[in-house]
Amino acid sequence: MKFTLMTLAIENFAGVKSKEFLFNGSDAAIYGANAAGKTTTAVALQWLLFDKNLAGKTINVVPVDSNNQEQYELVPTVTAEFEMDGQKLTLTKESHPKYSKNQMTGAKEYTKSRTSKQYINEVPTTITNYKKEIADIIDEDVFKLVTNPQSFNDLHWTERRKMLFEVCGNMTDEEIIEANAELHPLKKYLEGKKIEDQKKVVKDKLAKTNSDIEDIPVRINEAQKNIIETEPIDEETLNHLQQLNKQLESEIIDIENGAEEVRLRSEITALNEQQNQLKRNHDSTSQHKVLQLKAKLDFAQSNKMNINSQLKRVEDDIEDQKKRRTNKLAEYSAKSEEIKKEHERTFTHSDEGPCPCCGQEIPEEQKAAAKQKALEQFNQDKSQRLEALEKERESIKQQGATFKPAITALEEKKTQIEQQAADIQREIDSLNNQIAEAESKITDITKTDEYNEILQKVAEINKQRNEIKKINTEKIEVLQQEIETNNREIMIMQEAQADIKANARAMERVKELRAEEERLVEVKEELHYQLHLIDQFNQSKVRTIEAAINEKFKMARFKLFDELKNGNIEETCITTVDGVEYDKGLNNAARINVGLDIINTLSKHFDFYAPIFIDNAESVTDVLETESQQVKLIVSEQDKELRILT
Structure with a gap:
């Protein structure tokens, strides 16, 4: 427009x-x-x-x-x-x-x-x-931008940058990578991350990798310090001493388990078993009868509880039937009284006064007919009423007649149950007496002659064992001294053997660390390659975007990125003319003309x-x-x- x-x-x-x-x-x-x-x-x-x-x-x-x-x-x-x-x-x-x-x-x-x-x-x-x-x-803001040469450069740099990308378009990181075949390897490293984020990741990994590489020699030195000088051991001598000690220990066991000792121990074992069997037989004979009687008592008491429960239910049923019979008798008497009153009810009639239907006086010739009709109706109603009441009383009588036989049957059943309860109680009393008598006859096995005779035999055999033990103790002491001497030599050789194994582990650790060092160097090279690609990308991005925007203007050139000392690029937006920044040394004439140059582009964009x-x-x-x-x-x-x- x-x-x-x-x-x-x-x-x-x-x-x-x-x-x-x-x-x-x-x-x-x-x-x-x-x-x-x-x-x-x-x-x-x-x-x-x-x-x-x-x-x-x-x-x-x-x-x-x-x-x-x-x-x-x-x-x-x-x-x-x-x-x-x-x-x-x-x-x-x-x-x-x-x-x-x-x-x-x-x-x-x-x-x-x-x-x-x-x-x-x-x-x-x-x-x-x-x-x-x-x-x-x-729009007011657009009007200012296209009518005042200073307006664009008076904006904050972020607003200027946003406006330039709105006017001239912006290339995504993916488009920049796609346009440069040398940057294509970046795709597999980024995996959806931003370039600057990936650079932070790579630098962090690189710092850690360098630290790990620097740490490897220290760790190798520590592992090498653990390697000590050792003399090779005579494995044959070590095995001989170990086998010899096994033989000596076997001899000690043989002495401790000598034939005489074995025989005596066997006799003691047999006597102990005899003693235990005697106790088991005694316990079995004396306790068995008591246990049987107690089992019968438990069963009888359980039956008693069941009989008592049955008796309670029958007594409750008798009481219920009696209450229901009493209620029916009362109901029958009430109905008889009602019949009596109905029999005593008589007919009454008045022929005085007007007709209840039309309000006129009833003629004399019709009064007798009306009275007769009323009497017939009264007799019919009374007959029907008495018939109904008689039927109701008969029904009550029939219902009441069922209670007495039922009560009689229940009372007979109660008598039977009470007899059963008495029989069971007599059985319980008898069992309690039998248990008391059986428990009074139980004796202590340890006080019997037979039991004490076995104890005496065991004591005599142990006395014989003590004499054999004294001789065997002297033999065992000699053998144990020889075993201890051999053990000292075995320990020295085993310590040397442990040192040899520790040296082997330390040397294996050194080998592993050197392999780790080689791996870390490869990782470091890979990370440096990634940084190289990222730096190449940043340089390409700066050149590509700035070139795409600057070609839209005759005079104005825009610096859209600052490269920092650490290699990162930082967004900015600085207007320049022939390399001179707008706010740093550009004269007023150049400011005006570059403002007009910007207005030309903005006017075209906003039409x-x-x-x-x-x-x-x-x-x-x-x-x-x-x-x-x-x-x-x-x-x-x-x-x-x-x-x-x-």
């Missing part, structure tokens, strides 16, 4: 009392001395559209007098006529003072606040609708071309051409009043 300025009229706006500029959609230059209000023209346009100054902040546009006091009664007014792709658009905004009435004096007082009136094509409209109409034409106000344009001898309308603001000391040249 082409958005060109045709006219701009300013009245009582900041330092400008009244001025009209005729642009006619062409480039123009506005001349004026310092403080004459050149920049105010750009501010006025910004205020008209967005109610802000060039920095994007709300401003007070009311003029001040020589004492710097607001001339609040004046109405700052800005009117601009634009052409949008051939369509005319006129905008007007006025700032009016707001007053309030003094409650004491009734005088009108300025509230130090203001209200605006706005017009679109001379039609008054609300501020909300006004802002909406302008927003439909252009919006609006008037560019170039402040301090006198410092530029060759202003960069733009597709957008240019308004140069030029310092001219001889022009005390603003002058426009198109």
